Amino acid sequence: KAGVTQTPRYLIKTRGQQVTLSCSPISGHRSVSWYQQTPGQGLQFLFEYFSETQRNKGNFPGRFSGRQFSNSRSEMNVSTLELGDSALYLCASSFFRGGTDTQYFGPGTRLTVL
């Protein structure tokens, strides 16, 4: 079974631009979560989607948004990029059985904002 895939793997943008990152979960997985990883703030939860609905949202400004499609694929969008948005963005998928349901992570998208 293929793992979680994220595209693109690397991205360079300039301040003020907008960016869209994509995540394809493991086949059959219905929950997709997004995390931002930076050296200063560590790993922070952005949001989680299940059945095309955002179930949870972290403490990020409205410039960060996401969506999930009927095939469980998810995208996140960051508008009006700032230098501080430079980070590794990780996507995780799970089957959503509750309990210790494991979240499997993709390789991440490295975003650099110049």
Next chain:
Amino acid sequence: AQTVTQSQPEMSVQEAETVTLSCTYDTSESDYYLFWYKQPPSRQMILVIRQEAYKQQNATENRFSVNFQKAAKSFSLKISDSQLGDAAMYFCAYRRGSNYQLIWGAGTKLIIKP
């Protein structure tokens, strides 16, 4: 708010020896789950071991085991017979009930000396 603390920014161990990574957490919830993830230089986040809070028995996965002290809110990871491939950042994470938001510690960098 729940928090996760990893007090050891870096640990080193001789190959084939045993090392313990510390993690403490703060929560008022009774239904929660704890995880250890490993992030090697490739940046792919990999689940090492997980523990349900309602289980008294400590989880074990091959050379990896945890010491879960619920009253003390402590969740340490023991790696036995350390191997060069164990070198990575190790993150402790907490999840409340069926909420799929992971709350992360700052991580511990594990160095394996040959």
